[in-house]
Each structure stands twice: as structure tokens, then as C-alpha cells.
Amino acid sequence: MSEAWLDEIQWTEDGLVPVIAQQHDTSRVMMFAWMNRESLALTVKEGYAVYWSRSRQRLWRKGEESGHRQKVIDIQLDCDADVILIKIEQQGGIACHTGRQSCFFRSLHDGEWQTAEPVLKDPKSIYK
Template identity: 45%
Template sequence: MSVRPEIEEGTRLEPRFDAAGTLPCITVDAETGEVLMFAYMNQEALDRTIQTGRATYYSRSRKKLWVKGEESGFVQHVRELRIDCDQDCVLIKVSVEGGASCHVGYRSCFFRRLKPGSSGELEFTESKKVFDPEKVYRRSS
């Protein structure tokens, strides 16, 4: 394993994007440390996140930038941005207006877990939704 002190222990942000030009991003609640969601950033999303203080991601399925909360109102305000030792993964600590981060209405996208003793059955860890996605995301057909 080669040591790259400028990347691994340096003081300059030099993100290492994958072949698709993206970087995984873990988003956690700044107060509680609860994992809220996982998404990707490209260079533009990372730059905008840093410049605006609002979590901005890259939607791989829609192939466009996505500012969290621009449609729902559940804005993620970045309180801290961290990068891992290889600079190929970002962790952001956020406060969330309205208290929800999941597009299906839950506080966290991680609202289910593998049921103990099961190899494939899921159980809910959140008992109720923060909002009704049908009302928040009014889609025109």
C-alpha cells in the first residue's frame, strides 16, 4: 500500500471521485449523530454544498443536481463536512428544517432494519411518518 501523505494526512481537500465522477456521501443529524441518508455528490454538488451551506447531491438516476429540500421544504443545513482518510467518501452533519430527510416521509431513510434472527425479513424502527409524501410531492401526470 502506497502512502499518499498529501491525500491521507494533508490539510487540503482533494476529493477522489470514482469513474462515474461521484463520491458517496453519508448524511447524519448534527445533534444526535443519527444516520439520515446516503447519496452521491459530484464535483459541482460538493462545491455548491460548501459554498451555500445547503446539502446538495447528485442524482444518478435523474442525472442532475438535487438540493435537499428545494421541493419538500425539508432543507438540510450543513454544520460540518468531513472527508475520510482516502478522500473518497464524505460525511456531512446537518440540521434539518422540518425534521425529515426521507422522500417517503420518515425522519431517516434508514427506517427499517433486518429483523433479529431473520435472514430477509425487515421491521420498522420508526413508527410514524413525519409528513405525507403525496401532499408534499404533488406530481402532475
């Protein structure tokens, strides 16, 4: 399969594109991350989300340590070709490194960020 479709993406100056991961059957936004050309191509090839970790400066296969992989159902590109939405099946029901379902678990109430979701699994038992 030709990878010419990668040329249609408006990459940032550092070669990245923002990616929103959304649970395919509930539309719940699970997380936000970055991909580069290699990680996006690997995501398509392998069928599971592969991101670019800016903090580690390396490819990061979601769930490589926790087992909470993201099976890709669909990949969509926005109208400006500068944001990707991947519709996923979140394996294990946990997307966040804090042990919560979603990385978006805090809500602003009366000028304060309040935790709105419980920890489903202690991160100490997820990560070694």
C-alpha cells in the same frame, strides 16, 4: 476561495463521491447520497446540501420540492479521501422521501426487513 481541496477527493470513475448525511446534534444517520465536484462546491458555497441525482442526472438541492433542506454544519473527509460525511441540521425533521425522519427506517429481524419508524408526514402532502 480556491477549490484545490476538491482535487484531494478520490472521485469514482464517473466523477462521484458517496456522502453520508448525519444529524449534527444526535449523530443519527439521515441519508446516503452522491455528490460530484459541482454539487460539493455548491454545498460549501451555499451552506445547504446539494447532491447529484443519478436517477435524474442533475443537481438536486435537498428539500427543493419538500422544503426539508439540510443546513450544513460541518463537512468531513474519511482517511481514504473517498467518502464524505456531512453533519447537518435537518430542517422539518424529515430526510426521507417516504415521510420518515431518516432513510434508514428498516431493521433486519429474523431474516425479514421490518419497518421500525413511523411516517411523520404523508409523502403525497410533501411532493406535488
